Amino acid sequence: MxxxxxxxxxxxxxxxxxxxxxxxxxxxxxxxxxxxxxxxxxxxxxxxxxxxxxxxxxxxxxxxxxxxxxxxxxxxxxxxxxxxxxxxxxxxxxxxxxxxxxxxxxxxxxxxxxxxxAAFALSEPGAGSDAAALALDAEPDGKGAGHGWRLTGSKTWISNAPHADVFTVFARTVKGAGSRGVTAFLVPAGRPGLGGEPLEMLSPHPVGTVTFDGVPVTRDDLLGEVDGGFGVAMRTLNLFRPSVGAFATGMAQAALDAAVEHAGTRRAFGGTLRDLQSVSHQLAETATRVEAARLLVYAAAAAYDRGEPDIPRRAAMAKLLATETAQQAVDAAVQIHGAAALQRGHLLEHLYREVRAPRIYEGASEVQRSIIAKELYS
CATH class of the missing domain: 1.10.540.10 (Acyl-CoA dehydrogenase/oxidase, N-terminal domain)
Structure with missing residues (x-):
């Protein structure tokens, strides 16, 4: 590379x-x-x-x-x-x-x-990391080549739900077919049978459930080919996974900069915190990890833009390293700041709540490790 x-x-x-x-x-x-x-x-x-x-x-x-x-x-x-x-x-x-x-x-x-x-509606109560196991049912509505479908079931942990104006929904069109029987639909808000509730989460994001009680969709609502929806979902995630790493890197850099500033001005034990080797070494280690994560994210994105092969592995590596690094960086910054960083409204208190979710959504860290390991043995 x-x-x-x-x-x-x-x-x-x-x-x-x-x-x-x-x-x-x-x-x-x-x-x-x-x-x-x-x-x-x-x-x-x-x-x-x-x-x-x-x-x-x-x-x-x-x-x-x-x-x-x-x-x-x-x-x-x-x-x-x-x-x-x-x-x-x-x-x-x-x-x-x-x-x-x-x-x-x-x-x-x-x-x-x-x-x-807009909202990306993939996860379900029984299909989170295992996205191919989704069960939202798309039942044919009528007969013939031009028929539509009725969507029945639910989605959960959906960002911007339930108040989005349009949902990209992935539904099961062939039962028992795993990833091969999923179809993507565009579902505008206001369709009969479409509902949902907001969820109160640790991170300050709009997240909720979406319920489907026979929601009608037509051929005009199809995204891509019938039964080709899983590919649409994975192509979308391959594009966005490196950028989740970029989000994490931005938070990590903000936390690192805050910690460096605090350590250079906070008086303790006859000097500043940065004079303590335990603190300065922690800052050095964090800075190195943040830079490594940033370069891996940028390289994965550049490879995607060049159309290079092996994008799933590169995207998985970028998301894995960056999100895990961000968690470590924010936690280290909180530790260096002490109790002040836990006060509601402090930058690090905000980042501490923000940084946890990226290690789960769009494929948890364990899923990214599985993708990388599979590629090693392919």
Whole structure:
């Protein structure tokens, strides 16, 4: 794999994004209700053109590397803005990857303007890490080649649920067929039989359940081919997994910078905390891990953009290392700060609640290790 480094223009863009997020987006995030969709924040992301960076002008997914730079930079200054943007990308990503021209025209414009909220509905009460085990039933509604379906069942742990404007839903069209019998549908809010409830989570994200009581979908709602939905889901996750690592890296860098500043000014034992070898070595170890995670994330994204093989393994490695590193970095920063970091409203208290979820969603760390191990023996 060739050596990787950012261009000067890319580094400048990242700095500008950090500043923009702190100045324009942080106040909107602070004014929002935690755990609820912040439509004012989404509108600002649209007006600033940041949501538009999720997709190319032709409606296809944008550069994976640009997505990583965007997510890392926003995460450093405003995790709420990063999450709002990322969820729009994840929810509408299948439309960009597998949708028709009409579906792209209908939804991507609204999503990138921040007027429509998108959701990626894959996980179920009995199908989390084992996504191929999903059981949401898509029963044929009528006979003949042009028939539609009725969706019955439930989804859970769905970001932006239950108040999203459109759901990308993965349903079982062939019973007992595992990953081969899954179909993807676009389901707009307001369909008869569509419901759900919000869930109160540790992380301050909008998350909820989605229930389907015979919800009607038609051929026009199909995303890709019948029984090809699992491939749509995996292609979407392969694109977004490195960028989850970028989100984690942004949080890790914010925590590291806070710890470095605190250790350099906090007086203790006749000097500053950084004069203690235990503290300085911990900071050095964290800085090394954060840089390693960042490079692995960028390299995985660049390989995706070049169309190189072995993307699932690269994406898994990037997500695994970055999310585990972020957990360690935030925990170390909390330890260096002491009790002050546990106070509600402190940056590190916020990051401590934010950093736990990425090790689970879009494939838990154990799933990433299984993907990597499988590739080692293939």
């Amino acid at each position: 060739p050596a990787f480094a950012l261009e000067a223009e890319q580094r400048k863009w990242c700095e500008e994004l950090r500043t923009l997020a702190a100045r324009e987006l942080r106040p909107l995030a602070d004014a929002g209700e935690e755990g609820r969709i912040n439509r004012e924040l989404l509108a600002a992301l649209g007006e600033l053109g940041l949501l538009g960076r999720l997709f190319a002008p032709d409606g296809r997914p944008a550069s994976a590397l640009d997505l990583c730079l965007l997510r890392e930079s926003l995460a450093y200054s405003c995790t709420e803005a990063e999450t709002a943007l990322a969820l729009q990308g994840l929810g509408a990503g299948p439309v960009a990857l597998a949708g028709t021209d009409g579906q792209r025209a209908r939804w991507l414009t609204e999503v990138t303007a921040g007027r429509a909220v």
